Amino acid sequence: MAINRTGPNMNAIAAALGVSAATVSNALSGKGRVSPELVEKVRAKAAELGYVPSLAARALRTGRTGVLGLVLPDIANPLFPQIAQAIENAASNAGYGVLIADSRGDIAMQTEAIARLLERGVDGMVIVPRRGTRIADVGCPVAVIDTPSTPGNTVAADHWGGGVQMGRHLAALGHRKVLLIGTNTSSNVQNDRIGGLKAGLGAGIECETLWIEKVEAAAGEGCPLGLAEKAADGFTAFAAVSDLSALRALTELQRAGIGVPEMVSVTGFDDLIWSPVVTPALTTIRMDMATIADLAVAALNRVISQDGEAEPAASGNVASETDRVPMQLIVRQSTGAPNSHALQPSNKPTAGELKS
Amino acid sequence: MAINRTGPNMNAIAAALGVSAATVSNALSGKGRVSPELVEKVRAKAAELGYVPSLAARALRTGRTGVLGLVLPDIANPLFPQIAQAIENAASNAGYGVLIADSRGDIAMQTEAIARLLERGVDGMVIVPRRGTRIADVGCPVAVIDTPSTPGNTVAADHWGGGVQMGRHLAALGHRKVLLIGTNTSSNVQNDRIGGLKAGLGAGIECETLWIEKVEAAAGEGCPLGLAEKAADGFTAFAAVSDLSALRALTELQRAGIGVPEMVSVTGFDDLIWSPVVTPALTTIRMDMATIADLAVAALNRVISQDGEAEPAASGNVASETDRVPMQLIVRQSTGAPNSHALQPSNKPTAGELKS
DNA sequence: ACGCCTTGCTTAAACGTTTAAGCAAGATAC
DNA sequence: GTATCTTGCTTAAACGTTTAAGCAAGGCGT
Known part of the structure; x- marks a missing residue:
């Protein structure tokens, strides 16, 4: 069963119209020489009978499976x-x-x-x-x-270009010490994004790259990344090359009482499904x-x-x-100007501020 | 092209062995009556020639595409x-x-x-x-x-059963006022999970259900859910029926300065990719x-x-x-006993506590 | 010794499509 | 009026497999 068990085939159409199957094939595919009137009749009959071509037979004959x-x-x-x-x-x-x-x-x-x-x-x-x-x-x-x-x-x-856009965005906001967060050193995509980020940030900005796989190799999977210490060291922006890492960074920083974006900024890549709905919504780069x-x-x-x-x-x-293909920067709430008070966690927003 | 363009077919094997194609077919499929020695020879020849059967031809003949x-x-x-x-x-x-x-x-x-x-x-x-x-x-x-x-x-x-497990987990921790968070009222899966949660929590526990689609219909997509107010109202646990909603709840609460899990607990469903790596890692229910x-x-x-x-x-x-199929409760860091100090945001963990 | 069953193979048809080749009839060219 | 081209169709083969039917040879029972 399955395939077109009872479905009519080309012979059925051909028989109903008193022509040959080859003509039906030509009429439907528009390939051979068939009179316009007959083409129309074939089309009509095919529709009437609910004809569905057998992809298997076509594949066998043409060598194309579609x-x-x-x-x-x-x-x-x-x-x-x-x-x-x-x-x-x-x-x-x-x-x-x-x-x-x-x-x-x-x-x-x-x-x-x-x-x-x-x-x-x-x-x-x-x-x-x-x-x-x-x-x-x-x-x-x-x-x-x-x-x-x-x-x-x-x-x-254009992962590199996307990185450049994000780098410029952070530089324009005034960040001067940025932590780049990648997962795997062997990923070409991630390396390109990081390269772009560095290029976009420009020469005057201090950068350091943290590779999650290295941290986890030492401390176990899902371990904290120690970002609060990084913030204490003066990093004001955390640019991850994936929204998954960005989310990890965001929650770790929030948990440590460090406000995003008023103290530090966090950015990601890919605009994954959760990015618009977390609080604060993630600034990220979307692929087309x-x-x-x-x-x-x-x-x-x-x-x-x-x-x-x-x-x-x-x-x-x-x-x-x-x-x-160009990538697109999506600015949401997780980025802002760096705050000079960023060093000591304090001044939490109250619940009431949430609505703003 | 594409299919097995140059590949040998059954006739090639048959010809090489001096038998008929039908015999080759029977030998390979084990269906007809073929002597064991010949079966072996056919197998060997097929392997030698690198024979790959044409799925298209088989589909045409048998009506099964596989x-x-x-x-x-x-x-x-x-x-x-x-x-x-x-x-x-x-x-x-x-x-x-x-x-x-x-x-x-x-x-x-x-x-x-x-x-x-x-x-x-x-x-x-x-x-x-x-x-x-x-x-x-x-x-x-x-x-x-x-x-x-x-x-x-x-x-x-068994979504209901999963809800029951989670409900019992929260009840056992001592929660007495729980906010259930769903997205769509029309989802059978979500309704079952919520039903199970209520059953698992038991009669003595106060429950309220918040449907995200309703909130968003009023306030726009990605809007805050007002969970901080709920916490102020005395809810100590937020049980979402999806990790996506749980994540949304977690970040919103963290952002409002409400500590998870020491002030309130957050739980999800499905054990999605980010659940183990956010801080705190999400307690959730995994499907098999x-x-x-x-x-x-x-x-x-x-x-x-x-x-x-x-x-x-x-x-x-x-x-x-x-x-x-039974579901499995995965307890991580986002659940804990309710804290009587939960009402006023305070006592944030410092960066140093993160490692614990 | 004769009929019958089993074994091990072959022959042939079938699945539904595409497409090259062929052919009759009408149109066109000279 | 004949030779050639074009149009519109048909015939037939092919794609690679499966499977029913058939057939010769050998083994067995009686």
């Missing part, structure tokens, strides 16, 4: 919903289905996941590589979503995932369609046009 | 990664691929998404329905993941998504396999065995 694979390093990534939603939407608009594959953070499984998709006959795939890995030649068109600084990739947000997904799918589509003809680099990565 | 659809109300839901990962894993273990479809929170698109999956010939689907909707007969086996109180569904976490996904996929698998034979309720929902 399905794209989506490979993710770790579905548990909080950014994943945004990516999946955008890709699904873009693919759906382009007439593709999306098959997901999760590599659960494991590098070996990433290869295995790709193999599974390949066996299922995907026409192409979108890969968000596990940090630090490179995607080798896969055997089908591939679009990689990573960061522009990784060579040979296709489409990515819809555009990124559109570009990735369009690039794949181009290679897939063209593939039958020229076969220039049949199974290599999608072209080399490294698209760089 | 693909399950996953329909989600809104991929942006922060719980989605957990669900998708669990389903993908369970399906993958059962030999299925997973095609995703997002209904973007729109009820009309939910129907359309289901239709798209159906056209692609999925063998069955897992649906997480948009709150308030019921899934009508779809035309293929369906497993619904919702809550046991929705009739006719298949598999769900892996088990839920296994049950859903197993139920689908059963109906799909059996389908060719009996056709008892061919295209209805998967059996009526409403599985109820």
Whole structure:
């Protein structure tokens, strides 16, 4: 069952109209030579019978499944919903289905996941590589979503540029000593964001980078990051490269009685789901995932369609046009001018101030 | 291209061994009558040639695609990664691929998404329905993941039971006035959780329910919830039915200078990604998504396999065995005994206390 | 020794589509 | 008026698998 069990096929339409199945096929696809009147009749009959083409048969004949694979390093990534939603939407608009594959953070499984998709006959795939890995030649068109600084990739947000925007924002507010917070040193994306932040802050500003994985390696997962001490050391802004880290910073600082934003500022990246609703709402940088997904799918589509003809680099990565999609700064309540009284926790806002 | 462009097919193996393609098929599937020695030779040859069966041809012949659809109300839901990962894993273990479809929170698109999956010939689907909707007969086996109180569904976490556990936890800590925080009144899941919370708290405890959608309807999205006033009114525990709301509550309270957990307690549901790393780490209730996904996929698998034979309720929902998977209470730092000094914000922890 | 069952394979058809090749009829060109 | 082109369709093969049906050979019971 499942497929189009009882559904009418092309022969049914052909029989009902007294023509051949080939003509029906041509009429519906607009490919061969069919008289306009007959095309219309075929269309009408197809609609009347509720005809639905068998994708399986088409796939068998044409070698195209109309399905794209989506490979993710770790579905548990909080950014994943945004990516999946955008890709699904873009693919759906382009007439593709999306098959997901999760590599659960494991590098070996990433290869295995790709193999599974390949066996299922995907026409192409979108890969968000596990940090630090490179995607080798896969055997089908591939679009990689990573960061522009990784060579040979296709489409990515301009993480560096986003960092620059945030750096400038903080500098403009008057911050002069900023703590940059990253999680993994091996992430190209994070390194780009940090590089951009430093560039945006400019030369006159003191910076230090705190890597969460290093702190946790010593003190255990979920340990405090010691940000209150950093604040006492004179840091007035905490710029995380992910909203998850920013949230961690925000709650740790608040818990220590340090007011955000009147004492110190906190910023993130990605505009994750909670960012607008925490108190204070997070100032962050948003990726234009819809555009990124559109570009990735369009690039794949181009290679897939063209593939039958020229076969220039049949199974290599999608072209080399490294698209760089701008990011957008979203200023909310977690940033403000640094306060000279920031050193000693005091002057908490009262409950009444909340509404403002 | 894409599919198994150059890959060897059954005829290649058959030709190499001097037998017929049918025999190869039987040998590999173990179905017909083939001598053990020949089976072995076929296996060896297949491996040698790197044979990969064409799923498209198989789908065409058998009417089974080996693909399950996953329909989600809104991929942006922060719980989605957990669900998708669990389903993908369970399906993958059962030999299925997973095609995703997002209904973007729109009820009309939910129907359309289901239709798209159906056209692609999925063998069955897992649906997480948009709150308030019921899934009508779809035309293929369906497993619904919702809550046991929705009739006719298949598999769900025991949201009520989870609420009971949390209610008991708070009652045991000594809380006597508890604010329950939900987002949407129309969510069956949330209503069950709230029902369970009330039951777990017991009769002697004062409860009030705050629905975020109502507050936001009046004051705008992302508005403060006025929790500091509630604390002043004597509420010592804030039990949200989602970690997202819990986080919102936690930050709002912290911002108002109300210490968690020494003044008031905050709890959530779902153990979302940030819950262990915020300060204080959230006490919450975790669903056993892996088990839920296994049950859903197993139920689908059963109906799909059996389908060719009996056709008892061919295209209805998967059996009526409403599985109820227990939830697990995770106690972290956001809950504690209520403090009589809770009414006036004071005695903030200093930065030094953080490490403890 | 004859019929019958079992074993191990083959032949052939089928799934529903696409597409190259072919062909008759009418239109156009000279 | 004949040769050529175009139009509008048909025929047939192909994609790679599964599976029902068939068939020859050998083993067994009587």
